[in-house]
Amino acid sequence: MMASVYSRDDKWYLRYKDAFGRWKAKASTAATKAEAKRLAFELERKAERQRLGLEPLPTDFTTTLTELCGWWLVERCPEKSKYAERSRLSTHVFSSPLGALEIPRVTTVRIDEHLRSMQRAGLGAGSVNRLRAILHCVFNAATKAGKWTGPNPVAAAERRSVPKKAYSTLRADEVSVFLAHVPERHRALFAAAIWTGMRKGELIGLRKSDVDLEHGIILVARSYDKETTKGGHADAIPIAEPLRPFLEDAIARSPSELVFPRKSGAMGKAWEPFEIVLRASLNRAGLVLGYDHTCRRCKRNGTPHVERHQDPVERHCPRCHMALWPVPVPRPMRFHDLRHTTATLLLRAGVDVHRVQKILRHKDVRTTTMIYGHLDVEDLRSAVNQLMPGWEAPVFEQRPVVEVDAQSGSGGLVTTLLQEGSGGHEKAGTPDEKPVEIPASVLARPRGFEPLAFGFVVRRSIQLS
Incomplete structure (x- = not known):
């Protein structure tokens, strides 16, 4: 301990080194030398923690x-x-x-x-x-930068749990229908996004020198805004045979060194309206969530009438009998969801996850399986059907429905129990009569009772008031 204490004018003073290594003298309220030494030790310890960055420095912070x-x-x-x-x-x-x-x-x-x-x-x-x-x-x-010393106050703040999203993707039978409705100017770019899984920035920055049609290889080395990819490394991916004519046409049309430039030949930007093109193409192809049939006359009169249907078949307003106007409800797809489509279609086709990881250029295979593998219910149906393949479903006896008089005070459950378990009694039991014996298997029927075990007999008295 380097701190010391001394007395002057009936006060105990503490002498210690602050966080910047400068000697300080501070008057204390200690009544005894021992108490003064304890306070000096605490100041010295606090200064040491400040020097180590465990506490903020005692400067006059006015910065907000x-x-x-x-x-x-x-x-x-x-x-x-x-x-x-x-x-x-x-x-x-x-x-x-x-x-x-x-x-x-x-x-x-x-x-x-x-x-x-x-x-x-x-x-x-x-x-x-x-x-x-x-x-x-x-x-x-x-x-x-030396503008703050001490612990980061955000480090201990709670991180919220974010639920996983269910992304919208295209099925294999929808790809050709979708591409047929994409404008010709953008069709090759959308086809490349589906067959390669490349990101938007990587497609915008793709150069003709990166495409080797002879050997069927694309070098993914850069993005639209920097000379590297999101992962920070260059990768070679194969060209699928269905994609080859799209790339040949795009290269022949391009007036610059880029494969997918703007009309002027310049490189596109991050705000290129590909999502608008995507959803408009989905609408034209009929790949939508449904159609909102709107009555424009009722809407104009301030009493809008809208019906949601799965087809654009002509319908009429039930109020004014005017023909309804069908408007497609687009799928909530982004351009990046075409990359999700690539991964999902590959996994559905039985391609092992490690090869899918290489195609998508993920560092961690868990990214491929947890984020990009959107398997729907139909993909899982064959899996659950493997559960007990030899099982034969039992045939359950159809029990007649017992009609209950609404004016009688008894409920349907009580009436059924009396009829099924009365054992020859003509009337319900009273407190002085023998209780009705009801098999437990009866109680386990659709009425919601769970039996203790089959073969047991439950004795129960039922009295109707």
């Missing part, structure tokens, strides 16, 4: 969380994410009480309470987790 997040947006946020993250922080931090707090007062408890208030306001678990991750990055970057 809003100002720290603003610094992170300018100095540390990736350029392509700045717009989205600035919008997120402006909505959930800059205008909130949490954002007005000075950094030392931003604790795990306050962050957790802020995240819970977001959930109470109706935000999903994924959105809450995303803000938590951004705040975690902000404090990590501030620590590395």
Whole structure:
């Protein structure tokens, strides 16, 4: 212990080194030397924890969380994410009480309470987790830049559980129908997305030099905004034979070095309207969730009438008898769901998961099986049919339905038990009569009773008031 104490003017003073290694003298309220030594030891220990980064430094932090997040947006946020993250922080931090707090007062408890208030306001678990991750990055970057010392208050904040999504994909018999309704200008790009599983950015950035038609290989080496892929490595994938004519046509049409450029020959951007093209093509192909049949006359009069059906067959309004206008309800598919389609169709075709992993270029096979393997009920039907293949379903006796007089005070269950288990008695038992004996197997019939064991006899008295 390097700290020391001394007395002056009937006060005990504590002498210790602070977190910056400077000697400090501080008056205390200790009444005895022993108590002063204990306080000095605690100050020295706290300074040591501050030097090790276990506690924030005792500087006059006037920087607020809003100002720290603003610094992170300018100095540390990736350029392509700045717009989205600035919008997120402006909505959930800059205008909130949490954002007005000075950094030392931003604790795990306050962050957790802020995240819970977001959930109470109706935000999903994924959105809450995303803000938590951004705040975690902000404090990590501030620590590395020397703007904050001490533990990251977001690290201990609760991470919400996000339910798995059920993505919409195309079935094998729907692919040809879908491609036939894609505009000719985009058809080769959509075909390549289905047969290769490439991401949108990788398709936009694909160059003619990356496509080796002679050997049937595509080199996936870059994206539209950087000279590398999302995984940070280049990979070679095979060209499926059905895809070859699409690629040959796209290369012949392209006026630049790119395989799928814009009309001008320039490279596309992240906001290319491929989702609009995708859903419009699905609508034209009839691959929709259904059709909303709307009466335009009732809608114009302020009393809209809408019916949901699975076909666009002409129907008429039950109010004004005008023909209803069918509008397709599109599937909730994104362009990235074509990559999900690739994985799902490969797994359904019996391709082993490790080869699917190589085609999709995943580092972890669990990504392939847990996220991209969308097997529907029909895929699992053959599996459950393997359960006890020799089992013969028993034939159950059809029991007659007993009519119950609505004016009598007895219920259907009581009447049935009296009829089935009376054993020759003409009337229901009274407290002085012999109880009715009812086999337990009868109680286990569709009435919902669970028998103790077959072969037992249950004795039960039933009295009707």
